[in-house]
Amino acid sequence: MWNQNQLFRSLGCGRFADLLKAVLLDRAMLVWLDADSNRASHPNENLARELMELFTLGEGNYTEKDVQEAARALTGWRVGDSGVTFNRFEHDGGLKTILGVTAAHDLASLADLLIAQRATAERLAWRICDHFLGTPVPQVAIDQLAKILRELDLHIGKAVAQVVRSERFFSNDVVGQRFRSPVSLVVGGIRELGLHEDTSGKAAVSPQLAASWMEAMGQHLFHPPGVAGWQGGKSWLGSQSMIQRAAFAKSLSEGELTGGNEEHPTAIQLASGQSQLD
Structure with a gap:
């Protein structure tokens, strides 16, 4: 967990693509989501589901079939005391159709596919607005930030800079409205x-x-x-x-x-x- 914390610190203000791919190979994340049981002969959907529901697209922007196919793309990764390794014999290398795109998807291509979706930029924008601007966040603010994120290649740090320099960030509706952890x-x-x-x-x-x-x-x-x-x-x-x-x-x-x-x-x-x- 300490290593995961350091991962977030080192990549959290950069391109979301780099962060997402690193998290998909993070030992703590894979242990929590039972990656060791995700193999070609018996795909486990835990990581694929959280990847789509929490980390990228959000509910309503994918189907159960997409989750099942994404689980196949994520097969083959093993977690041991020394770290995370790839076993090609336990990976499903066949064709998979995810979000309407058919290919021999693996971890990297799946991540790229999800990053390219408009829903991912919109969810990231909502996350950033929710954290820095409080709730409820006007949809117009989320849409504006999603557009900026797409223009910035989903660069989190640059998007946050846009938010904390905005007039709304310093408004009475936002200042002092978040509870301290x-x-x-x-x-x-x-x-x-x-x-x-x-x-x-x-x-x-x-x-x-x-x-x-x-x-x-x-x-x-x-x-x-x-x-x-x-x-x-x-x-x-x-x-x-x-x-x-x-x-x-x-x-x-x-x-x-x-x-x-x-x-x-x-x-x-x-x-x-x-x-x-x-």
């Missing part, structure tokens, strides 16, 4: 107080302790509930999570997290309603 709250709070590293005689909060607080608030680092990640939004503000957020602010303000006696009274503000918003 546990990672944002904990890491942000620690960094704001300069307690993320040993400096100027201040003791740092250990990463392990910080991670335990995030887990108590509902975000277990490197252990998402599924390939779609955490639900986010208001789901972060359950009663138990809010209790833990307040307890974290209190412990941080009283210096308990660094094992010292130095207090940081301003940290108690992390428990306020306003501090729950990005």
Whole structure:
């Protein structure tokens, strides 16, 4: 999972094509979606279904037959202790018809086919708008960004730059309308107080302790509930999570997290309603 996190960091702001193809060969993703059971003699549809439903096209833009044929294209990849390898004897090299295109599709050609679909650009645009502009996002904004994405060869970083430079991004309808995740709250709070590293005689909060607080608030680092990640939004503000957020602010303000006696009274503000918003 740490390697997958590094993959997202290194490729997440570049061309979506590079990210998608890397994710399709990511060990954590393939383990989670039972890639080892996907072979020519018995195709497993898990990866193919998530690939179309979550990562590219979205529901309503493909058929069950497309999923079945895509599963055949993804056969042959094995996951071992040393990484991901390809076994050509377990790959289905026959003709497959996916989204109306017939060819001897494999992982690379399937990815290229999905990337070329208008629905993929539209779903990426929705994802970006949903994250940076809040909900509900006007359809016109999604359509505009989808057009820009297609012009930019689905370059995520350049598309995000368009969004964060827009007037809407700075409007009252968007600013302060997203709920902070546990990672944002904990890491942000620690960094704001300069307690993320040993400096100027201040003791740092250990990463392990910080991670335990995030887990108590509902975000277990490197252990998402599924390939779609955490639900986010208001789901972060359950009663138990809010209790833990307040307890974290209190412990941080009283210096308990660094094992010292130095207090940081301003940290108690992390428990306020306003501090729950990005």
